[in-house]
Amino acid sequence: MADEAKRASEILRALRESFALPKWALSNEAMDPFKALVLTVISQNTSDRNAERAFESLSKKFAITPDSLSKADAADVEEALKVAGLQRVKAKTLKLTSLAILERFNGSLDFIYSLPLEEARKALMRLPGVGPKTADVVLLFCAKKQTFPVDTHVNRVSKRLGLAPRDVSYEGVRKSLQESFEPRDYLSAHLLLISLGRAYCKARRPSCSSCLVKSLCPSAGDDIKGR
Ligand code: SF4
Numbered sequence: 530m531a532d533e534a535k536r537a538s539e540i541l542r543a544l545r546e547s548f549a550l551p552k553w554a555l556s557n558e559a560m561d562p563f564k565a566l567v568l569t570v571i572s573q574n575t576s577d578r579n580a581e582r583a584f585e586s587l588s589k590k591f592a593i594t595p596d597s598l599s600k601a602d603a604a605d606v607e608e609a610l611k612v613a614g615l616q617r618v619k620a621k622t623l624k625l626t627s628l629a630i631l632e633r634f635n636g637s638l639d640f641i642y643s644l645p646l647e648e649a650r651k652a653l654m655r656l657p658g659v660g661p662k663t664a665d666v667v668l669l670f671c672a673k674k675q676t677f678p679v680d681t682h683v684n685r686v687s688k689r690l691g692l693a694p695r696d697v698s699y700e701g702v703r704k705s706l707q708e709s710f711e712p713r714d715y716l717s718a719h720l721l722l723i724s725l726g727r728a729y730c731k732a733r734r735p736s737c738s739s740c741l742v743k744s745l746c747p748s749a750g751d752d753i754k755g756r
Pocket of ligand 1: 731735747750
């Protein structure tokens, strides 16, 4: 375990030297939890660029608040989300979630700051369309709670790097990564593993020969296409 934590820390150091973190991650500015939730729902099964474009388009039409989105016309929300795909499902999720936040939490997600992590996580995951990844993103990004969101890049890259077993699902990867990294590094590690996944450790053709952590990776050079 000590060796694994040391390797994780070396991986993190190498990633920090090569990739920049976004300004918001370096500042103490807190992200609005409802906006983070909306962006995470929109980003499902699409690129970051298209998710951002859809979020901008939605922001131009509506205030990004539970009250405004719960009252918004579904067809208008769908139109705004078109560029990110799955607009019908995502619009329905956003409207239902907004309504639930109004009914259960008086229109505010501020409970994430005061409730203990697991209680806040369970409350978020009871909202329509909110799974563990969305809940963990909101809790880590907005309330700096000690949880490690696992998206598709983090899942793939951490398994190839041997930071999580290959045969575990979301909770298993989350637990392994939380044990590998220091809690103060969860946000950086999450963002930097995503950067590694996009730049080198791609799903279909990982660029192992030029990868900046190849000397720390047990899968380097393996025939790992698609794994
Ligand atoms: S060496 Fe290859 S498998 Fe390992 S992290 Fe880099 S790209 Fe991914």
